[in-house]
Amino acid sequence: MPAELAPLVLTPPERATAHMLASLLLDYPDAAWFSRLPALRGHATGLPAPLAEPLVSFVDAAQSTGEGEWQRRYVVTFDLKRKCSLYLSYYATGDTRRRGVALVTFLEAYRAAGWEFDADDLPDYLPAVLEFSARSDSEIAGSLIAAHREGIEVLRAALEGLGSPWADVVRAVTLSLPPIDAATRERFLDLISEGPPTETVGLSFLGNLPPFQPISQKETPS
Secondary structure (H helix, E strand, C coil), X not given: CCCCCCCCCCCHHHHHHHHHHHHHHCCCCCHHHHHHHHHHHHHHCCCCHHHHHHHHHHHHHHHHHCHHHHHHHHHHHHCCCHHHCCEHHHHHHCCCCXXXXXXXXXXXXXXXCCCCCCCCCCCCEHHHHHHHHHHCCCHXXXXXXXXXXXXXXXXXXXXXXXXXXXXXXXXXXXXXXCCCCHHHHHHHHHHHHHCCCCCCXXXXXXXXXXXXXXXHXXXXXX
């Protein structure tokens, strides 16, 4: 069972910086990723110590390990383990037909905040959601993360259980989020035990996420 982390009191710029750093550090570690590490480390040192320390530790570990081995570890961690998926809707829907509906909901959330998601990856990719949170001043970004908090907690628990260096990054994300209630904690403990679902009968995969109306469809004030 993962330790419960007390959330930090952060300013909006501090939270945005933490989410942007986590977004970049959780992405695939290609050559460009490695070239950015010194700059990212510099930004991390400006954060409060409970956030700065795990992020700086992660960057130092990546630099000391080297590109080839770090890429191998990334693939083994995130591509081959069900409980280490970086795709948030997977934790709620698993490999089921309902996941397509969940992905549409992510797209609707982006559009409702005035964003058009045009990345090559799926819209529920955690680095993309964190970038959205960092760069958007819309409350929708916070709602999107909150609705999939269980997935983030399952990911953190799995990475911590593996002793993975990426646990430091996800731990920093967890510290930047509001506290969770008892019901949410119970749900993610169930997911930790059982893994993502294979059946969707009775499953409310959208959590607390309300339906979003794209800006273009909202009524304009007269």
